[in-house]
Amino acid sequence: MKKLFLIVGMLGMLSGSAQQNVKSANADARQLKKAERREKINQLIKQEEEGALIFQKQSAFGFKFNTDAWSMFYEHGKYKTINKTNLWWLELGERKDRKEEKVPTLSASQGFLVISSYIYGKRNNFYYLKGGLGQQLLIGGKGNKNGVAVSAIYGGGFSAGLLKPYYIEIQNPSTNAREQIKYDVTNESLFLDPSIIIGKGGLTKGFNEIQFVPGAHARAALRFDYGRYNEVLSAMEVGINAEYYSKTMPILLLNKERKFFFNAYIALVFGKRK
Incomplete structure (x- = not known):
């Protein structure tokens, strides 16, 4: 009986010792x-103090001043490495012919x-909606929090061209009534007669007649991030953009219609990083 108690006691001691070893190992x-984790955090803090942009993702809004009009965009980025960020974006804008000129008019209405x-x-008014994928490559870090980070951005994607007929208001010489007309081969003489044109048509006129033209685009740019804090994205971007559509885009009469468009731009970008 004593031997049995002795064996049970030894087994209990061994079990307790094993559990203690497991707890110690855990x-x-x-x-x-x-x-x-502490070492990784310390490394990230050190890199951030040295001017590196450390984040998991970024969201930004921007406004572009293009050589042929304007656009605004939303951009989302996901951090891959210290030097590389994957991007996707959506952009909405308008493109104008460089030869467009506004003609002022003066008319009488109800006294x-x-x-x-x-x-x-x-x-036509030429609007577009673009979506794309690309990358942002860090060329030079800030050096310190007050410095400027320089990145290269490139990518491309789809482009949806949207053609809205441009309406003008005229005083029809045949009926002496005011009419809003768009260009058609049957009314070309009226559409191009400046002596009867009163002004442009209503703002919403033609939106129910928009034509969709599919296309593709590509962009390349340099971004200068001057934000004081790494959580805040404040940057200026300088770049070029190219677009190609499946058919010619008629914007201005008496001018060559094109499928391919190329422009340069300056953009102001604002956002945040997490």
């Missing part, structure tokens, strides 16, 4: 993981003088 593993304007020979 504690050591947890401490090792904590130490590794009042009305000042207006129109673009002579304009056939």
Whole structure:
């Protein structure tokens, strides 16, 4: 009987010792993981103090001043390495023909003088919606928090061209009535006669007649991030953009219609990083 108690006691001691060893091993593993996390955080803090942009993702809005009009965009980035970020973006804008000129007009309506304007020979408003994928590559870090980070951005994607007929208001010489007309081969003489044009048509006129033209685009740019804090994205971007559509885009009469468009731009970008 004594031997039995002795054996049971020894087994209990061995079991307790084994459990203690397991607990000790688990504690050591947890401490090792904590130490590794601390080291990683310390490295990130050091890199950030040296001017590196450290984040998991970024979101930004921007406004572009293009050589052929304007656009605005939303951009989302996901951090891959210290030097590389994957991007996707959506952009909405308008493209104009470089030869467009506003013509001022003065007319009478219900006893009042009305000042207006129109673009002579304009056939369509050309809007576009673009979506793309690309990358942002860090060329030079800030050096310190007050420095400027320089990145190269490139990518491309789809482009949805949207053609809205451009309406003008005229005083029809045949009926002496005011009419809003768009260009058509049957009314070309009226559409191009400046002596009867009163001004441009209503703002919403033609939206129910928009034509969709599919295309593709590509862009390349340099971005200068001057934000004081790494969590804040404040940058200026200088770049070029190219677009190609499946058919010619008629914008201005008496001018060559094109499928390919190329422009340069300056953009102001604002956002945040996490």
